[in-house]
Amino acid sequence: MHRKLARLAVILVVFSMVLGMAGSVVRAQDKIKVGLSFSDFATERWKNEEILMRKLLEDKGYEVLSQEANHDVKLQNDQIDNMVSQGVAALIIVAEDGDAVSTAVNSAADAGVLVLAYDRLIKSPNIAAYLSFNNVEVGRQQALGVLTALDIDGGEWTADNPVKLVKLGGSPTDNNAILFRKGQDEVLQPYVDSGVIEVVADQWVDNWDAVNALKIMENILTAQGNEIDAVVASNDGTALGALQALKAQELAGVVPISGQDATADGCNSIVKGELTVSILKDIRNLSPLAVDLIDQLLKGEDIPDLQEYTMAELTNDDTQEGSVMAYFLPVVQVNADNVYDLVVASGFQSYDDVYRDIPEDERPPRPALPTAEATEAAS
Incomplete structure (x- = not known):
């Protein structure tokens, strides 16, 4: 009798295990x-x-x-x-x-x-839905950042002495690039209409590729005899490609240029005084x-x-x-005045990435880590 009960108990245990395994399979399949x-x-x-x-x-x-x-x-x-x-x-x-x-x-x-x-x-x-940032505002802020750096309303730039401006759009297959351009033009066009800005080149950069942007900017500089006053580029990658061409002509940091995404490389370029403005999304x-x-x-x-x-x-x-x-x-403009607070102190990009190659005595203080991160770093 005891043996039968024991055998029955074993059978019940095995049966319940099989049911449990089967339930796990069903749950996995139901994911x-x-x-x-x-x-x-x-x-x-x-x-x-x-x-x-x-x-x-x-x-x-x-x-x-x-x-x-x-x-x-x-x-x-x-x-x-x-x-x-x-x-x-x-x-x-x-x-x-x-x-x-x-x-x-x-x-x-x-x-x-x-x-x-x-x-x-x-x-x-x-x-079902579209989720993004305010891409028209991205374009507005890019143009405003460049025009602010030029002091566009300060009196230097007139119809007789117009800003020679380059537009570098993003990939023509990306609708965001169209919206960025719409915002850029909302800011730029009144100055173009009044003759204060002359658009000397308007190019789109396939695949947002920095190498493509470098080649395009090299060709523009050659065609214009290096007479370029500003560049409105639509993201950090294309801006950094264009900056290589500008740097070769000793124009990096002289010609204002915009970007977007507040990438580590873009922000590093900002603190080096090369990229003028990026847009934090x-x-x-x-x-x-x-x-x-x-x-x-x-x-x-x-x-x-x-x-x-x-x-x-x-x-x-x-x-x-x-x-x-x-x-x-929403989006926000990033420049040399606020890159530390908006990008570094907020943890969006690391301190070491943003201040790469910047001498220690020229860097701001390293931001304090949150308590948990500080404990982990110390251990």
Whole structure:
């Protein structure tokens, strides 16, 4: 009798273990999949944001699939199609080409997949939402930073002695580049109309590539006999490429030039007196918002912060039809006067990266670490 009871007990234990294992398999299979699609990882920020979004999504219980397209439009479309075939319920996409990717996005939407356009607009009304920064304001602040450095209203610059200005746009396939230009022109055009600014060159930089920007600026300097007074460049990468050409002609730090993203290299250039202004878009806020937004969309929750915008106003193109729901974060200008407080003390970039190659006696005090970080550093 005792043996039968013991045998029964063993059977029950094994049975309960099997049920538990089966339950674990079911729970694993029940995990909702979210896909991450990035245009490239060559741009400094994208890999950092991929790592952060992956962690935040996994912390919420999602299974994450992630792909990087290496600036290949067709590859990105294929990767998106593949993730849809693997059963993703949602996609967060950094588009290489906001037009071309709409093909895969429309197919994904037809399959019931929710698509969030992350920091680059996808030109399809079928996206669930668009999350970015105020990109027109980015352009305004770039132009204002350069004009302030020129003292544009100080009396030196007139129709008889106009500013010879270069515009370096971003990648022509990135809708953000169009919006940056819109903001830049809102500030610059009145001076162009009055003759105080003469635009001597206007170029777009494929893939936001610094090497392309270097070559373009070298050609412009040659064509203009080095007679350049200012450059409005649309991000730090293109600005730093252009600065190499300016430096070769001993014009770095003489010719005001703008950037964007407050990258470590960009901020280092600011403290060296070369790059005039960058624009801080605090991506530490963007990735968590994207994850929360996808989570809310998948749960069917109301999201009052989203507002409706027409595709025409988002693209600065009246031929575009439809509308999308969007949310935009604020931006702020970074220059030599505030780079320490806005970028270093806030922890956006490290002290050592920003003040690289700056003599110790010319650096500001190292900011105090938060208590937890200080304890870890001391151990």
